[in-house]
Amino acid sequence: MSGKxxxxxxxxxxxxxxxxxxxxxxxxxxxxxxxLALVWLLISILGAGAPAFRxxxxxxxxxxxxxxxxxxxxxxxxxxxxxxxxxxxxxxAKALEAEIAARGIEAGEVKAKEFAKMLSEESSxxxxxxxLADPTLIGQTITFRALASGRIDGYYKGRVTMxxxxxxxxxxxxxxxxxxxxxxxxxxxxxFNPGFLTMPDAxxxxxxxxxxxxxxxxxxxxxxxxxxxxxPIGVAASVYLEEFAPKNRWTDLIEVNIANLAAVPSIVYGxxxxxxxINFAGLPQxxxxxxxxxxxxxxxxxxxIPTRAALKAVPPSIRDAALGVGASKLQTVFHHVLPLAMPxxxxxxxxxxxxxxxxxxxxxxxxxxxFVRDFPGGFFDxxxxxxxxxxxxxxxxxxxxxxxxxxxxxxxxxxxxxxNAVAIYLRRKFERRW
Amino acid sequence: MTILKYSASVIALAAxxxxxxARDQLQIAGSSTVLPxxxxxxxxxxxxxxxxxPVVEGxxxxxxxxxxxxxxxxxxxxxxxxxxxxxQSDIDLCAQNGVTEIMEVRIGYDGIVFASDINGADFALxxxxxxxxxxxxxxxxxxxxxxxxRTWADVNPSLPAQDILTFIPGTKHGTREVFDVxxxxxGCKATGAEEALVAAKGEEDGKKACLALRTDGTTVDIDxxxxxxxxxxxxxxxxxxxxxxxxxxxxxxxxxVATMDGVVPSVETIxxxxxxxxxxxxxxxxxxHIGVIPGLKEYVQFFLSDEMAGPDGALADYGLxxxxxxxxxxxxxxxxxxxxxxN
Numbered sequence: 001m002s003g004k005x006x007x008x009x010x011x012x013x014x015x016x017x018x019x020x021x022x023x024x025x026x027x028x029x030x031x032x033x034x035x036l037a038l039v040w041l042l043i044s045i046l047g048a049g050a051p052a053f054r055x056x057x058x059x060x061x062x063x064x065x066x067x068x069x070x071x072x073x074x075x076x077x078x079x080x081x082x083x084x085x086x087x088x089x090x091x092x093a094k095a096l097e098a099e100i101a102a103r104g105i106e107a108g109e110v111k112a113k114e115f116a117k118m119l120s121e122e123s124s125x126x127x128x129x130x131x132l133a134d135p136t137l138i139g140q141t142i143t144f145r146a147l148a149s150g151r152i153d154g155y156y157k158g159r160v161t162m163x164x165x166x167x168x169x170x171x172x173x174x175x176x177x178x179x180x181x182x183x184x185x186x187x188x189x190x191x192f193n194p195g196f197l198t199m200p201d202a203x204x205x206x207x208x209x210x211x212x213x214x215x216x217x218x219x220x221x222x223x224x225x226x227x228x229x230x231x232p233i234g235v236a237a238s239v240y241l242e243e244f245a246p247k248n249r250w251t252d253l254i255e256v257n258i259a260n261l262a263a264v265p266s267i268v269y270g271x272x273x274x275x276x277x278i279n280f281a282g283l284p285q286x287x288x289x290x291x292x293x294x295x296x297x298x299x300x301x302x303x304x305i306p307t308r309a310a311l312k313a314v315p316p317s318i319r320d321a322a323l324g325v326g327a328s329k330l331q332t333v334f335h336h337v338l339p340l341a342m343p344x345x346x347x348x349x350x351x352x353x354x355x356x357x358x359x360x361x362x363x364x365x366x367x368x369x370x371f372v373r374d375f376p377g378g379f380f381d382x383x384x385x386x387x388x389x390x391x392x393x394x395x396x397x398x399x400x401x402x403x404x405x406x407x408x409x410x411x412x413x414x415x416x417x418x419x420n421a422v423a424i425y426l427r428r429k430f431e432r433r434w
Numbered sequence: 435m436t437i438l439k440y441s442a443s444v445i446a447l448a449a450x451x452x453x454x455x456a457r458d459q460l461q462i463a464g465s466s467t468v469l470p471x472x473x474x475x476x477x478x479x480x481x482x483x484x485x486x487x488p489v490v491e492g493x494x495x496x497x498x499x500x501x502x503x504x505x506x507x508x509x510x511x512x513x514x515x516x517x518x519x520x521x522q523s524d525i526d527l528c529a530q531n532g533v534t535e536i537m538e539v540r541i542g543y544d545g546i547v548f549a550s551d552i553n554g555a556d557f558a559l560x561x562x563x564x565x566x567x568x569x570x571x572x573x574x575x576x577x578x579x580x581x582x583x584r585t586w587a588d589v590n591p592s593l594p595a596q597d598i599l600t601f602i603p604g605t606k607h608g609t610r611e612v613f614d615v616x617x618x619x620x621g622c623k624a625t626g627a628e629e630a631l632v633a634a635k636g637e638e639d640g641k642k643a644c645l646a647l648r649t650d651g652t653t654v655d656i657d658x659x660x661x662x663x664x665x666x667x668x669x670x671x672x673x674x675x676x677x678x679x680x681x682x683x684x685x686x687x688x689x690x691v692a693t694m695d696g697v698v699p700s701v702e703t704i705x706x707x708x709x710x711x712x713x714x715x716x717x718x719x720x721x722x723h724i725g726v727i728p729g730l731k732e733y734v735q736f737f738l739s740d741e742m743a744g745p746d747g748a749l750a751d752y753g754l755x756x757x758x759x760x761x762x763x764x765x766x767x768x769x770x771x772x773x774x775x776x777n
Contacts (some may be wrong), residue, residue, distance in 0.1 A: 082481045086741065125481045164687035167552065203473035204684075205752055282509050285461060286489055367463075371473045373480050373487035374459065382459065382489040395492075395659040397470060397681045399688075 002320045045409050052407025055193035055208065056148035058119060058182065060099040062092060063141040064131060075135050088131075089124035092116065092146065105181050109174035118175055120147035122202060122209035147195075148188065150400035152179050156190055159399060173176040196407060200373045201384060201392070207400030210393070212408055214372050218288050218383030219357060219415075221376065225292020230299050232348060235338075237300075238307035238345075243333050262301035269298040270362030278366060284365035286382035294366060295356040303352040310344025311337060328385050343430035348425040354416050360387040386412045457508045460488035460733055464498020464515030465608060466659060467500045467544055467678055469717050471749050472515055478748065483736070485729030490515075495608045499718065502536075503528035506722045512730050514718045517544065517608035522776055535721035539691040539734060540763055540771035541743055543755035545679035545704040546612055546711045549689040550669045555594035557692035561710070564589045565621025567598045569655045571631065578630045581648050601666050601675040602647075604657035612713040613676060615646050620710070664688065679704065680753025705745075706753040712755065721772055732768070738764050 004010070009017070068087055072079050093116035100107060100115060107115070123146035131137055134256045147153075151171035154160035156179075182188040199211030245251045273294030277283045283290050314337050322332040338345075363369065369388050376383040385393070386408060393405035462472055472490045480487025493501075495516040502514035503524055520538065548559055566572055566589040572581045586593035603609040622628040622644035632640030647653050656663045660681040667675045667689075674692065679699055682689055691699060694710055703709040717737075724731050738760065740747060741747050745756045757763065 081484065085478065128481065160687075168687040169683060170686075203477045204470040204476075205474050205748070232551045254614075278509070284457060284509060285511075286491070344604055367491055370461075370463075370489045370491035371476065372489050373477060382461075395466070397660060399685065 018295075024077070045406050045413070048403060049406030049408075049410045052196050052403045052410075054157075054190055055195070056153040056156050056188060056190050058096070058146070058148055058188050059143060059145045060096055060187055061141050062095040062127065062144040064138050065091065066139045069131060069138050070135075075138070077132070077135065080135055080138075081132060085124040085128050088128045089116065089121070092119065092127060092144070095144070099187065100178075100182075103185050103187070105178070105185060108177055110172070110178050114172075114175065115178075117198055118149055118152050118179060120149050120206050120208045122147055124204045139141055147206075148179070150206065150398060152176070153208050153249045154190075154400060155179060157403065159403070185301050196404075197411070201371060201374065201389065203371070204372075204396055204398050205398070206399075207398045207404060210401065210404050211384065212389060212411055214375055214407045215384040215386045215389035215408070216374075216411070217376060218291070218368070218371075219386045221379055221383060222292040222295055222385060223353055223357060225289060225351060225379065226295045226299055227349075228294070230303050230352070234300055234303035234307055234349070235345060238304050238311060239333060239338065242303075242308050242311040242331070243337065250363050258301045258304055260303055265361075265410045266298050266359050267361040267365070269294050270365035273362060274365050281311065284380055284382070286370045286372065288376060288382050288383050288385075289379040290366050291363055291368050291383075293383060294362045295359060297298035298359065298362065299352045299356045303348055304357060305347025306351070307341075307345045308349065310341040314340045314345060328428075340432060343426055343432075350419050350426070354419040354423075357419070358387050358412065358416060360391055363388050364391070385416070449565055458728055459486040460513065460727060460730055461491075461511045462488055462513040462515060462717075463491040463493050463511050464500050464595045464717070465495040465517040465715070466492040466517035466539070467495075467517040467608060467651060468717065470680065471541065471715075471753065471754055472717075472737075474748055474752060475733070475742055477590065477731075478742070479733055479736050483732060484557045485732065486756060488733060494606060496606075497522045497772065500527065501718060501749070502718055503530040503531055506533055506720065508727075510720070512720055512723045512727050513734075516716045516718060517713065518611055519714075520718055520776070525776065533720055535772045536720040537721050537734075537767065537770065539717050539719060539738065539756055539767060540714050540759075541737065541750065542715055542719060542760075543704055543712045544715050544755075545699045545701075545709060545755060546609060546616070546713070547677050547679055547682050547699045548674055548692040548694065549667075549677055549682055550674045550692065551667055552688055552690050553672055556690070557586075557593065557674060558696065559593075559692045560590075560603075560624070560695050561617045561621035562624040563593060563621070564600075564617050565625055565627065565644075566590070568600055568602075568638075568647050569618065569622065569627065569644070570648050571627065571643065573625055573630050575626045578627070578634055580630065598652045599673040600653045601656050601663045601673055602653055603676055604655040606657060607751065608617050608713075609676065609678070612711065613646070616711045616713075618645050644662060679755070683753040686738075701750060701753070701755050714757075715754070718773075721770060731767075734767050735764070738767055 060393070063414045066073065067084055068091060070080060096115045096119065097112050126146070127144060149171070151160050151165070151168065153177065154291070155176050160168070162173045162176060163169050165176055179188055195209070196211050197216065198213045199209060202210040210345060241251060241254065273290060277290045277293055278285060311385050318336050318340065319332050322336045323329070327335065340415070363385050369392055370382060370384070370387050371381045372384050374381075390408045390412065393401040393408065462476070469490065469492045476490050476573050479485065495518055498514035499516055499520055501511050504635055520536070521554045525536070528534070537589060544739050548557065550557060563586070566581070567583060568584060569581055583598060585588045585595045585597055587599075589596035602613060616745040622631070628641065628644055631643045634640065635643055654666070656666065660677050663675040663677060664685065667673050677689070679701070682691055697703050697709045699709045704712045719730070720733055737743060743754070743756060747756070
């Protein structure tokens with residue numbers, strides 16, 4: 001006996017304990033670092049993007065003068081559509097001028113001609129669309145809510161200041177002072193902007209009117225294509241490989257290649273899609289059908305792998321029991337194995353879809369990055385996609401688009417979180433363990 | 435996986451068969467410099483005409499022209515935007531694919547400006563200063579030597595004594611071509627470096643050597659958009675960046691523009707020709723699509739109308755320098771005149 005207590009640590013034990021302590025500290029700091037990065041990312045995106053959901057509006061009465069809008073007085077839609085947005089713009093400018101005069105608001109250095117510069121150019125198009133949809137409005141005085149211009153809006157979001165306005169050729173400090181007075185009078189309000197989610201993209205001159213409507217519809221159409229194609233193809237391929245295919249060199253080769261394909265950079269699928277679907281098959285550019293097909297190619301291996309894992313996880317005893325009571329191989333698979341593997345398959349499917357939803361690179365090659373203003377009527381009409389819209393907006397010259405891009409990231413993240421939450425819910429609810 | 439690809443292409447073919455009906459919206463692609471102008475026009479066109487809004491894509495001038503020349507038919511584009519003139523190789527490719535009738539439309543001019551951080555020093559540049567700052571070889575005391583200037587003041591004592599750092603467009607940009615010709619070549623001539631280089635290396639190599647830039651990090655090629663240049667300037671407050679006039683005009687609160695040969699760049703000075711660094715902007719129309727794709731001619735006419743491309747039009751408002759010969763171009767479009775062979 002050395003006479004040392006077992007409770008007194010010898011040098012080696014102490015060293016081993018220290019090593020463990022160090023390892024725990026490394027692990028913990030890695031987690032903290034990751035969390036900090038996540039928090040920083042979320043704060044910067046939410047901070048930059050949240051303003052996109054609020055917008056500055058000016059509300060004032062507009063008299064829809066029949067003399068200007070319907071010269072013939074016939075109310076004929078063809079004649080009405082001859083009146084361009086320029087005329088409507090003048091109408092709105094006059095109405096705002098009248099409103100400022102009627103309320104006795106001191107305009108300061110802002111000339112009457114410059115009032116309309118505080119409004120978005122989109123407002124004349126909005127009014128025109130309203131009138132064309134309902135020609136009975138002509139001759140009436142309606143309360144019109146117009147978007148404020150990007151710079152005025154930026155003033156209330158901290159993007160534009162009096163100092164920067166003095167240097168900016170698109171807005172003057174006097175206009176900002178006037179905007180504050182209009183706000184005091186209740187003409188100018190800041191409100192939730194549903195248009196960010198419903199309106200189409202807008203040109204560089206009107207960042208305040210740019211919305212995600214077409215991008216959301218386009219992404220939704222593409223996901224529909226991916227779902228409809230990759231679920232049956234992916235499940236059929238997995239079931240065949242897992243349950244029916246003989247195990248030989250060919251199936252091994254296929255297996256390895258599926259794993260390889262899952263790791264292929266997505267841009268490669270874009271090049272493939274451009275060559276096959278657009279140049280060879282002659283499908284239209286910028287169309288959700290092509291985007292969906294390309295994303296299907298990309299998603300398939302990523303669905304087949306978890307699906308096979310889910311099938312493998314069903315214990316052989318289930319198959320043996322089914323076969324033992326006289327079920328055919330087909331019945332065994334479809335009545336017993338597949339239903340038990342379904343939660344795993346669905347989870348893999350949803351996660352695959354979520355990946356496809358966030359994919360940008362292949363879409364850039366097939367023209368999904370285009371400027372599209374008309375809502376797609378189907379799978380063959382041009383559309384945009386959410387992640388590509390983010391990219392698109394970050395390249396625009398007007399600073400107003402920075403906030404739009406971050407807002408689009410928030411929407412994209414919300415969709416991804418929702419899809420992953422559904423996947424987790426399905427797994428928790430239906431998963432069986434043996 | 436090949437089976438998978440085949441089945442996918444079979445599906446695609448089947449889908450294509452059902453999608454045989456004609457395209458009803460215009461498709462436009464090309465220069466990212468022309469892109470904002472094209473989207474502004476497309477937006478207004480969609481609002482005021484009974485045609486759908488054209489689909490406008492970026493991708494670069496060269497890529498746009500190549501797409502235009504892919505052939506005639508529904509699944510090829512109608513218009514290629516371009517910030518440089520079409521090349522003979524494009525025309526040959528077009529002819530090979532049956533695109534024999536192209537209309538060349540000049541929409542106006544674009545100014546290229548040099549700008550630095552709004553709080554930085556003032557710059558009054560000349561092509562010679564820029565050449566002296568960033569060219570690989572300069573003339574010093576009559577001798578051709580490697581460029582070692584560290585600060586702008588080393589190049590020209592009247593410039594601020596701050597380190598030279600410039601962000602210039604990468605070689606894939608049409609802007610770079612203009613930069614090469616109007617700044618580097620001009621500067622090369624003005625400093626006498628061209629003469630020395632030609633004497634040292636022969637006519638052709640000498641002129642080419644004018645365009646060689648320093649590789650010690652004083653110039654950085656920006657392959658992205660002007661937004662990237664802007665954020666790089668934000669990080670390096672001492673740097674000077676190259677921008678398009680319209681981009682600068684939309685960011686006047688962040689950028690301070692440098693004069694060139696003493697002239698401040700603006701729509702007025704560029705259209706008068708006083709500001710030296712500018713270039714024409716074009717788009718190329720596939721005439722064979724006029725009458726086939728609805729709205730093509732109307733779009734081109736609308737683009738060139740006075741309310742868009744004119745001196746007081748929406749595009750000039752955004753930074754396009756109007757073409758003094760706009761009326762001639764309008765008449766050319768009305769008559770659907772195709773372009774003459776390049777000389």
